[in-house]
Amino acid sequence: xxxxxxxxxxxxxxxxxxWEAPFDQSLLIAGPPGSGKTILAIHRAQMIxxxxxxxxxxxxxxxxxxxxxxxxxxxxxxxxxxxxxGQQHYRRKTGARGAPEVRPLVFxxxxxxxxxxxxxxxxxxxxxxxxxxxxLPAEFFRYVRRFVARTVTIFADEDQxxxxxxxxxxxxxxxxxxxxxxxxxxxxxxxxxVSRLAEHFHxxxxxxxxxxxxxxxxxxxITHYSTLAAGAERIANWFSTRGxxxxxxxxxxxxxxxxxKSLRDRLKRGRVDMYTSDQRNEDEIDATTxxxxxxxxxxxxxxxxxxxxxxxxxxxxxxxxxxxxxxMYMLCARARDNLVxxxxxxxxxxxxxxxxxxxxxxxxx
Amino acid sequence: MKDVAVELPLWLEELRRTEVSNLVRSDPRxxxxxxxxxxREQALDAISWGQADFDAPHGHLTADDLALxxxxxxxxxxxxxxxxAFRQCFAVSNTKPNNPIVVxxxxxxxxxxxxxxxxxxxxxxxxxxxxxxDSMRRLGQRLADSALVPGQIxxxxxxxxxxxxxxxxxxxxDVLVIVSFVFASPSLDVGSMxxxxxxxxxxLGNGSVTVLYTNSVRAEANCGFPEFDTRLKAxxxxxxxxxxxxxxxxxxxxxxxxxxxxxxFHRPRQTSLSLEGA
Ligand SMILES: C[S@@+](CC[C@H](N)C(=O)[O-])C[C@H]1O[C@@H](n2cnc3c(N)ncnc32)[C@H](O)[C@@H]1O
Numbered sequence: 356x357x358x359x360x361x362x363x364x365x366x367x368x369x370x371x372x373x374w375e376a377p378f379d380q381s382l383l384i385a386g387p388p389g390s391g392k393t394i395l396a397i398h399r400a401q402m403i404x405x406x407x408x409x410x411x412x413x414x415x416x417x418x419x420x421x422x423x424x425x426x427x428x429x430x431x432x433x434x435x436x437x438x439x440x441g442q443q444h445y446r447r448k449t450g451a452r453g454a455p456e457v458r459p460l461v462f463x464x465x466x467x468x469x470x471x472x473x474x475x476x477x478x479x480x481x482x483x484x485x486x487x488x489x490x491l492p493a494e495f496f497r498y499v500r501r502f503v504a505r506t507v508t509i510f511a512d513e514d515q516x517x518x519x520x521x522x523x524x525x526x527x528x529x530x531x532x533x534x535x536x537x538x539x540x541x542x543x544x545x546x547x548x549v550s551r552l553a554e555h556f557h558x559x560x561x562x563x564x565x566x567x568x569x570x571x572x573x574x575x576x577i578t579h580y581s582t583l584a585a586g587a588e589r590i591a592n593w594f595s596t597r598g599x600x601x602x603x604x605x606x607x608x609x610x611x612x613x614x615x616k617s618l619r620d621r622l623k624r625g626r627v628d629m630y631t632s633d634q635r636n637e638d639e640i641d642a643t644t645x646x647x648x649x650x651x652x653x654x655x656x657x658x659x660x661x662x663x664x665x666x667x668x669x670x671x672x673x674x675x676x677x678x679x680x681x682x683m684y685m686l687c688a689r690a691r692d693n694l695v696x697x698x699x700x701x702x703x704x705x706x707x708x709x710x711x712x713x714x715x716x717x718x719x720x
Numbered sequence: 721m722k723d724v725a726v727e728l729p730l731w732l733e734e735l736r737r738t739e740v741s742n743l744v745r746s747d748p749r750x751x752x753x754x755x756x757x758x759x760r761e762q763a764l765d766a767i768s769w770g771q772a773d774f775d776a777p778h779g780h781l782t783a784d785d786l787a788l789x790x791x792x793x794x795x796x797x798x799x800x801x802x803x804x805a806f807r808q809c810f811a812v813s814n815t816k817p818n819n820p821i822v823v824x825x826x827x828x829x830x831x832x833x834x835x836x837x838x839x840x841x842x843x844x845x846x847x848x849x850x851x852x853x854d855s856m857r858r859l860g861q862r863l864a865d866s867a868l869v870p871g872q873i874x875x876x877x878x879x880x881x882x883x884x885x886x887x888x889x890x891x892x893x894d895v896l897v898i899v900s901f902v903f904a905s906p907s908l909d910v911g912s913m914x915x916x917x918x919x920x921x922x923x924l925g926n927g928s929v930t931v932l933y934t935n936s937v938r939a940e941a942n943c944g945f946p947e948f949d950t951r952l953k954a955x956x957x958x959x960x961x962x963x964x965x966x967x968x969x970x971x972x973x974x975x976x977x978x979x980x981x982x983x984x985f986h987r988p989r990q991t992s993l994s995l996e997g998a
Contacts, residue, residue, distance in 0.1 A: 372991070385993060525995045535992045538926065540892045554889065561993070562890040562925045 372537060378403045378482065382508045383531070385524055386539025387564035388553065388688030392510040393657055395539075396486045397423060399508055400431045409481040411504075413439050415490040415518075418630055418650065419657035421637040423486070436491050440467075443503060447476050461520070464494035471502045478505050485509045487657050488527055492520040496530035507531055514559035515685040517653060540564060544659055546571040548716075549694050553687035555712045556680045575687070575694035576718030577668070577711065579701050583610065586697055587617035590664055594625060594647055597693075602642070602660035603649045604686055606667040611649045614666070618647055630654050652682055655689055663690035669698040673710035725970040726800040729838050735868045740791045740829075749780070755792055756785055763789050770794050770828075771905045774853035783855035791829045791859060797969065798828075798900050801934050801980050802835030804967045809932070809984065810839060820894040821846045821924055825881070825917065826902030830860035836896070837871055844872040845896075848886070848920075852879050852907060881916035890925035892989060897921075897931040903948075904941035914951035926993075931957065931985040937964055942981055949983075957985040 373395055376382055386392050396412060403410045412433040414420045423433045434442065440462060444454035448470060455463040455470075483504040485491065488511035499507060509531060513523045524536050542550055542564035550566045552575045557563060580586030594601050605611040608631050615629045626646025630637055632654065642648040642658055650658070665671070665686055674680040687694055702720075711717055728736075744750055749757040757780075758766060766778050767790050774790065775783045810816045816839070824832035827849035836845065847864070851857050857877045864875045878884040897917065902908055921929055931952065935941050949959065962983035968975050 524993065528995055535995055538991050538993050540926070540989070540991070557889055560890070562892055563888075565892050 383533040383536040385536040389542035389544025390539035415487040417637045418654040489516040493522045493526040493530040556683035577696040591621040599661035601647045602663045604665045662693040668696040725968040725975040787855040787859040806839035817894040830863045832898035881920045893927045895929045910944035926990040933983040937979040957987045960984045
């Protein structure tokens with residue numbers, strides 16, 4: 356992530372609307388990948404905090420929480436939704452341990468609401484700012500407005516939603532009692548080449564973004580690897596020659612672990628990290644620095660890298676359902692400059708090849 | 721609008737000569753001053769001054785003959801008006817739309833596309849020509865395909881706005897809607913045209929939309945305009961200019977003045993997504 360200066364942000368008129376929106380105004384903001392949602396969320400949080408109002412940033416994933424902590428140097432309280440709800444429950448409910456769940460990681464919103472209502476808990480003078488709101492359940496937004504905060508600012512892109520508990524913009528609007536979303540139109544992250552491949556997978560009703568970067572002359576490509584070691588070799592070579600921040604997406608964490616070992620063996624110098632939700636090791640990783648970061652599709656949400664390799668892409672293609680398209684759309688849009696789709700074996704099934712865009716968009720067999 | 725005569729560019733004169741006049745003139749039925757055997761009055765009568773059903777053969781005239789007669793007798797004046805209108809629009813804002821999408825409602829033989837190509841020169845645009853008459857779209861397509869037309873224009877043709885095959889996702893591109901001499905047609909239902917236009921604009925995206933309406937000054941020809949005005953305003957358009965205007969045109973025997981009724985509406989890019997409206 357590169358933090359744009361205020362000048363850069365202010366130049367973008369539409370972002371100025373959000374920048375200058377009164378701090379006590381609740382907002383719903385929708386924007387495509389690269390439109391600066393996280394940066395705007397952080398700036399709004401910092402402005403509100405410096406005006407003396409308590410503010411909390413809430414994200415979907417631990418990796419995004421970590422990224423925000425890095426970008427804000429930990430000066431804005433930032434939590435994942437799970438951490439936040441658990442902590443609120445403890446605070447508001449005279450010390451009860453852990454919020455009730457219907458199954459692990461799925462809150463029992465009903466039970467929580469009746470409990471808080473019984474205790475006449477009311478929202479407080481705090482501003483909650485949510486990033487990647489599309490992946491949080493509508494019940495969360497209802498809960499926040501009813502019991503936690505008088506004002507909320509929610510950033511979301513329903514076209515990138517991944518989880519089963521996801522919320523559409525309309526769900527969020529209704530649950531959080533907000534107006535229609537303000538749309539961000541610009542893509543400041545991807546090269547036009549990367550954006551074109553991402554757009555190939557785009558579904559949904561948000562308008563395709565206006566790409567502000569100039570062409571790089573480097574199209575995304577799809578290639579194969581005969582063994583995972585050979586795949587690691589390519590990534591290592593790339594990193595040795597090009598450097599920068601490299602994100603590697605894996606479908607299976609097992610693949611990621613093998614890849615990490617292989618990459619560490621090959622690269623004497625340089626960072627090779629892997630985050631998994633069972634290790635909860637996000638605080639040991641600084642994905643904004645040069646190096647390789649291995650992530651799965653859930654944990655890469657909201658991140659960006661100079662180069663992205665999507666491994667095991669044969670398991671993500673062809674996209675026959677919108678849910679699969681949203682995944683590919685989100686994954687492709689993580690790459691600032693270069694994007695490589697990789698699959699094991701030496702050929703892709705015909706139906707996968709047919710589903711991919713032509714060579715004007717993707718270097719391919 | 722102005723008093724100096726509008727001049728069409730040479731390529732357009734050449735296009736009209738090769739693709740329209742020569743075909744009409746060299747037809748065995750044409751002789752002397754007649755077109756397909758009809759003098760000017762009879763020809764204009766055959767095409768009902770532009771309001772005919774251009775797919776219904778008329779006497780010995782085929783549907784394609786009718787479209788050609790329209791291009792021969794009527795289209796030039798409309799081209800001149802649109803060229804002048806664009807000249808003024810772009811002069812005021814001092815910027816031309818960047819790679820816009822053009823929706824030409826009741827396009828006839830590519831009239832709005834030819835006028836815009838004149839104004840934009842080499843600059844690219846996507847053109848959506850909508851006309852209920854197959855013969856008009858056939859002729860329009862033929863003109864659009866000519867190598868004489870400058871710039872890179874991508875064309876889509878459809879008999880109505882609902883069947884426009886627009887494959888791109890909604891974007892932020894500027895849209896220019898041209899409604900030139902369509903409101904007098906008995907076959908036009910203003911209400912459903914507005915419904916279709918609003919739905920099509922939604923498919924195209926959230927960019928700014930400019931609507932240019934031109935028509936004859938006759939009151940009956942514009943009786944649907946108040947409804948159009950109301951419907952556009954209901955979806956966020958503002959009326960920027962309207963009224964009766966005049967343009968100077970050059971014809972054999974000197975320059976003349978042509979009256980027209982014009983209106984311009986504009987809606988800025990829509991930065992809020994209406995979730996429950998649609
Ligand atoms: C007088 S011509 C105008 C053509 C062109 N706009 C011009 O200015 O030269 C009217 C055109 O509108 C078309 N038209 C009439 N009713 C229509 C409708 N409901 N939908 C689409 N086109 C229609 C006719 O087929 C005819 O080509």
